[in-house]
Amino acid sequence: MFLALAFDLISVESGRIVITDILCNMLRTVIATTPEDLLPTLYLAxxxxxxxxxxxxxxxxKGSSIIKAISEAFGRTEAQVVQQNTELGDLGLVADTLRQIANESGKGCKDKKKDLMKSLLVATTDCEPLYLTRLLQENLRLGFSRQTVLAALGQAAVYNEEHSKPPRNTKNPLDEAAKIVKEVFSVFPVYDIIVSALLTSGVWNLPMTCTFTPGIPVRPMLAKATTSVxxxxxxxxDTVFTCEYKYDGERALIHYMEDGxxxxxxxxxxxxxxKYPDVALVLSRLKKPSVKSFILDCEVVAFYREKNKLLPLQTLSTRAHKNVNVSNIKVDVCIFAFDVLYLNGQLLIQENLNIRRERLYESFEEDPGYFxxxxxxxSSDNGxxxxxxxxxxDIGCEGLMIKTLYxxxxYEPAKRSNNWLKLKKDYMDSSIGDSVDLVPIAAFHGRFxxxxxxxxYDVDKEEFQSICNIGTGFSDVDLQELSSSLCSKVIATPKQYYRVDDGLNPDVWFEPTEVWEVKAADLTISPVHRAAIGIVDPDKxxxxxxxxxxxxxxxxxxEEATSSHQIAEMYQAQKLNQAKGDDH
Known part of the structure; x- marks a missing residue:
């Protein structure tokens, strides 16, 4: 109930600072009163x-089994639940409404153990069924992301800190603690151990108690787009840089532990x-005897060995996703390694790329078509x-990766760094430099x-900002498929975390659930759309x-869609590109 009431407070807020404060106060209370509940609270939030x-x-x-549980828990037919879900567009609101009906009529469910969901719902009161149902749907619909939860955890730890004072010269302990928790999670994304370490050793010691560990995934470093040499x-x-082929495959961080x-x-x-048992076999064979543990950053690419030919990502996507048997593999792969983050117990991410690359080269043997x-x-020569x-x-790559060397x-985990650029051949003629990944949040009626x-997506404000209408270039089949997919995502009103001009009046609104890759001719300042508002223009x-x-x-x-800051950077790069063209 405590958690649900906190969610209820958040549900009427749209400001990130206020939402963070509510989450922080909620976590402070848990730490102070029942610290054993901090871990499940974080998972639920x-x-x-x-x-x-x-x-x-x-x-x-996503739906039918939850509808069945709701109908049985609150004494309604499944048809009635479906009807109200259609009207309200939110199963959580349906559960809440049905709870009120059940209370008014004096009826309740007695068979609390028929199934787990039913027993949970029957036990709820007040606003609990709303958030319980959303948790079952795996969508809280509250407009904050994990990053806000991590920031709130860091701030709560400062208020409850008993272990040590902030390091000297810490200007803003709340901001610094939030930054520490976020950075630790980016290299060690395990709440269970982070919570234990935070409660026993404190937030300021977290970078020492929760460190980069083989077997625990780290989010890879990412690149920013550019449009020309x-x-x-x-x-x-003024910097020495290196260029690498940008392979058309699947990013893979490969961990090898000392136990083999x-x-x-x-x-x-x-x-x-x-999915890749063959990758493990290849690296077992080609690592040098001195190598006892490692974490490699690689691209796994579909490969036709008989013709020594790279194959596109679409070919790799036809491969089974789990429980692959080596003897049944029909799509072979080659591993293209470009970085080593950890080697023989030594963390290398703070070393410059020239050192990491040297360690990579000296630790493995190559075998063309396999590794x-x-x-x-x-080189710094344009030609x-x-x-x-x-x-x-020419050999089937997407273009180049350009990286600072000395x-x-x-290596900056989980960051889209200024020190890595990507230059794709497909986008060199496009002034925006790259395709963008956007979220459909509404639609206007037509045939479909x-x-x-x-x-x-604005990462700082945690809001979706409108950037364009898209309505041309679709076949009837495309429109029908896209419309069918989004019909089940229709909601009655826009989210509080949608930033849309009042003059735009879509016919329907959607839950933010899909990501579409989009190309465009260029970017322009807009009095209507709200993407990156305040970054390149104060009001537009x-x-x-x-x-x-x-x-x-x-x-x-x-939340992994192209960010508003990336949109702003693309716009600035476009202006530079156009200025360069004018000079010529």
Whole structure:
């Protein structure tokens, strides 16, 4: 009930600072009164039940089984529940409404053990069924992300700190503690151990008590987009940098432990070990005898060995996702390694790339078609880099990765760093430099839905900001499929964390559930759309001109959509590019 009441307070707020304060006070209270409840409270507030890499899912589906439990718990037919869900667009609100009906009529469910969901719902009071049902649906719909929960945990720890005072010269202990918890979670995403360490040793010691560990996934470092070799030379004019082929595969962080076991994680910290048993066999064979443990950052690429040919990501996606038997593999892969983060018990992320690359090269043997180091070039010559780019595209790569080599060249987990750039051949003629990943939040009626309102994500404000309408370039089949997919996501009113101009009046609103990859001609300042408002213009946002859908990104969550800061950076890069063109 305490948790549900805190959620209820948050439900009417849209400001990130206020929401963080409510979560902080909630966690402060738990730490002070029942610290043993801190771990389950964090999991519930984050709408999770276990670390992502453990792959633990509720496995109850999104609707039908929950509807059945609600109908039995509150003495209603499934048809009545479905009808009210259609009207309200929120099963949590349905549960709440049905609870009020049950209280008014004096009826309740007696058979509390028929199934787990029913017994949970029967035991709820007041606003509890609202949030319990949403937790079962794995969507709290409160407009805050895990990052806010982590910040609130850090702040709560400062208020409850009994172990030590903040380090000297700490100007703002609340902000610093929030930063520490976020950074620790990025390299050690396990609430169970973080909570234990925080309660016993304090928040200021957290970086020492919860460290980078083989077998625990770390979010990989990411790159920012650029549109030309000239811009790369301008960006890194005083810095030595290196270029690598950008392979069209799946990012893989490969962990090898001292007990001889392997774990392979995706860029989203999901365990892919069962998907790539052949990768483990290859690395067992090609690591040098002196290597006892490691964490490699690699790209796993579909590979046709008979013709020594790289195959596209679409081919790799046809491979089974788990419990793969080596003898049944039909899509072979080659591992292209480009970084080592940990080696023989030594953490390397604070070393510059030249050192990490040297350790990588000296620790493994190459076997073409099975395991290779990413093809690299260190040069500041425009012509050489252009030739290198063309060569990468010719063999089936997407383009180049450009990285600082000797200075400002540490590995920054989970960050989209200024020290890594990506140059894709496909986007060199586009002034925005890259495709963008956006979230459909509303639609306008047509034959199906005629046009969709898309939004980017503001990480700091934790809100979805409108950036464009997209309604051309769809076939009838595309429109029907997209409309069918989103019909079940319709909600009665826009979320409090949607930033949309009052002049835009969509016919329907959606839950933020899907991510669409979109290309566009360029970016422009907009008096209507709200993307990156206040960053490049105090009162106006940025919009996309002539957007077109590339694909639906099933591998991304809405909060992983292109950020408003990235949109602003793309706009600034476009202006530089246009200025360069004017000079010529």
């Amino acid at each position: 984050s709408n999770e039940i276990a670390p992502a890499h453990e792959g633990v899912k509720l496995g109850i589906g 000239d811009l790369i030379l301008k960006k890194f004019r 076991t392997f774990e392979i994680f995706s860029r989203h910290a999901e365990r892919n070990t069962g 290779q180091f990413a093809t690299a070039l260190t 050489e880099i252009q030739e290198f780019l063309n060569a990468s595209v 200075s400002d060249a540490t 839905f005629g046009a969709f309102l898309l939004a980017c 946002g940025i919009s996309l001109r002539f957007p077109r859908l590339v694909r639906v990104r099933k591998d991304k969550k809405p």
